[in-house]
Amino acid sequence: MKPAPFEYHAPDSLEQALDLKRQNADDAKILAGGQSLVPAMNFRIVQPGVLIDLNQIVELSFIREEGETIRIGAMARERHLEFDESIAKRVPLLAEAVPFIAHPQIRNRGTIGGSIVNADPAAELPVLMLALNARLKAKNISNERWIDAQDFFAGMFTTALEPDEILVEIELPFMPPQTGWSFMEVAPRAGDYALMGVAALVTLDENKKCKQAKLVYLNAGDGPVDAREVVSMLQGEPLTDALIDSAASVASEKEINPYGNVHTSPEFQRHLAKVLTKKALKQAIQRAEENLQ
Amino acid sequence: MTQPIAITIKVNGKEYKREVEPRLLLSDFLRHELGLTGTHVGCEHGVCGACTILFDGEAMRSCLLFAVQANGHEITTVEGLAKDKDDLHPIQQAFWEAHGLQCGYCTPGILMTLVPFLKRHPNPTEDEIRHAISGNLCRCTGYQHIVDAVKLAVEKMR
Numbered sequence: 001m002k003p004a005p006f007e008y009h010a011p012d013s014l015e016q017a018l019d020l021k022r023q024n025a026d027d028a029k030i031l032a033g034g035q036s037l038v039p040a041m042n043f044r045i046v047q048p049g050v051l052i053d054l055n056q057i058v059e060l061s062f063i064r065e066e067g068e069t070i071r072i073g074a075m076a077r078e079r080h081l082e083f084d085e086s087i088a089k090r091v092p093l094l095a096e097a098v099p100f101i102a103h104p105q106i107r108n109r110g111t112i113g114g115s116i117v118n119a120d121p122a123a124e125l126p127v128l129m130l131a132l133n134a135r136l137k138a139k140n141i142s143n144e145r146w147i148d149a150q151d152f153f154a155g156m157f158t159t160a161l162e163p164d165e166i167l168v169e170i171e172l173p174f175m176p177p178q179t180g181w182s183f184m185e186v187a188p189r190a191g192d193y194a195l196m197g198v199a200a201l202v203t204l205d206e207n208k209k210c211k212q213a214k215l216v217y218l219n220a221g222d223g224p225v226d227a228r229e230v231v232s233m234l235q236g237e238p239l240t241d242a243l244i245d246s247a248a249s250v251a252s253e254k255e256i257n258p259y260g261n262v263h264t265s266p267e268f269q270r271h272l273a274k275v276l277t278k279k280a281l282k283q284a285i286q287r288a289e290e291n292l293q
Numbered sequence: 294m295t296q297p298i299a300i301t302i303k304v305n306g307k308e309y310k311r312e313v314e315p316r317l318l319l320s321d322f323l324r325h326e327l328g329l330t331g332t333h334v335g336c337e338h339g340v341c342g343a344c345t346i347l348f349d350g351e352a353m354r355s356c357l358l359f360a361v362q363a364n365g366h367e368i369t370t371v372e373g374l375a376k377d378k379d380d381l382h383p384i385q386q387a388f389w390e391a392h393g394l395q396c397g398y399c400t401p402g403i404l405m406t407l408v409p410f411l412k413r414h415p416n417p418t419e420d421e422i423r424h425a426i427s428g429n430l431c432r433c434t435g436y437q438h439i440v441d442a443v444k445l446a447v448e449k450m451r
Contacts, residue, residue, distance in 0.1 A: 008315030
């Protein structure tokens with residue numbers, strides 16, 4: 001239960017960190033909050049030769065509004081997201097979902113960038129990035145590029161980042177007007193990994209028909225699962241109980257691919273997905289209607 | 294740089310200078326280097342909460358931090374709560390009186406979780422208390438007496 005030896009660097013500028021990453025691309029791990037990496041190192045599941053600690057890099061820790069977006073530095077702590085007023089106002093889905101991430105002690109240290117790059121299919125933040133149409137800024141020593149969240153998650157614990165790149169910033173567009181949201185999950189104990197979870201967004205037009213929707217599931221496949229087929233069923237339609245029921249059936253039977261684990265069978269996960277989809281859609285619709293008035 | 298790195302850490306108000314290997318966990322640093330064995334080590338992967346300490350005033354898992362990362366920071370452990378054994382912190386006193394522990398293994402982590410929680414929520418509901426300690430495992434008490442102790446602490450701290 002002790003990590004294997006490693007070479008430790010704690011650069012105080014992003015440029016130094018990128019340079020270290022370039023030099024040690026094959027053998028270096030980035031240490032952000034360490035709330036997933038350090039357990040894996042304690043078990044020696046992961047044994048990086050070089051650890052590049054980003055915690056000294058002040059320029060990576062910010063949350064600010066810019067135009068119609070919220071910009072978040074990759075090293076912003078989950079606890080900061082939880083209490084940020086701009087996030088509560090502009091992207092309330094994120095504010096509502098962050099308290100579901102692990103426990104307060106973990107959120108005090110864990111970062112948004114770390115959780116996104118870890119790409120755990122059972123984690124909340126990757127799901128939220130897809131639901132909120134985030135753009136993710138990756139940098140290497142000579143270039144930077146923006147990656148859409150839908151192109152970022154490449155499978156279990158796998159992302160589109162190149163070995164010499166570091167995720168530095170997250171851009172979230174403000175949630176559109178007349179939009180309702182919901183985040184729901186079922187976990188054996190508050191803060192544990194959820195057996196199943198869903199983020200839902202519904203935007204209504206002036207006739208209360210569905211203009212846009214989004215349903216993204218956690219612990220439902222190799223990464224965050226974006227249920228696009230269900231969304232196409234909802235678009236342009238009045239959101240009746242019958243339509244919600246059939247959307248929940250399609251989502252739980254066709255769109256997700258849960259594997260089950262020691263706590264649950266895939267069948268039970270599908271059952272939970274069906275129940276949660278109905279509840280989350282109804283809550284999102286109700287909130288969107290409140291925003292219409 | 295797997296060689297020892299010089300660090301300066303303030304623990305319970307006292308400054309310590311040591312040379313540590315980068316892989317040394319903060320929990321082991323506190324226990325083995327400083328002899329502060331009040332910080333308990335349970336699971337060593339961030340699940341049980343026994344090793345919870347305050348890092349610049351915020352509750353964190355000391356088994357998920359390297360000691361080198363605490364360089365220049367301020368740590369509070371359970372040893373920093375009471376002035377002496379006859380003058381306990383009100384939360385400690387409440388745990389004593391309400392029988393908030395049996396074996397006591399989880400207690401330091403729970404106390405360190407509660408200190409910032411009660412500062413932020415001086416008047417918590419039972420639901421909030423249970424959420425606050427959801428990251429701390431106790432295998433003896435079934436939590437009821439712990440929750441009772443927190444309620445008593447709230448009264449003492451009014």
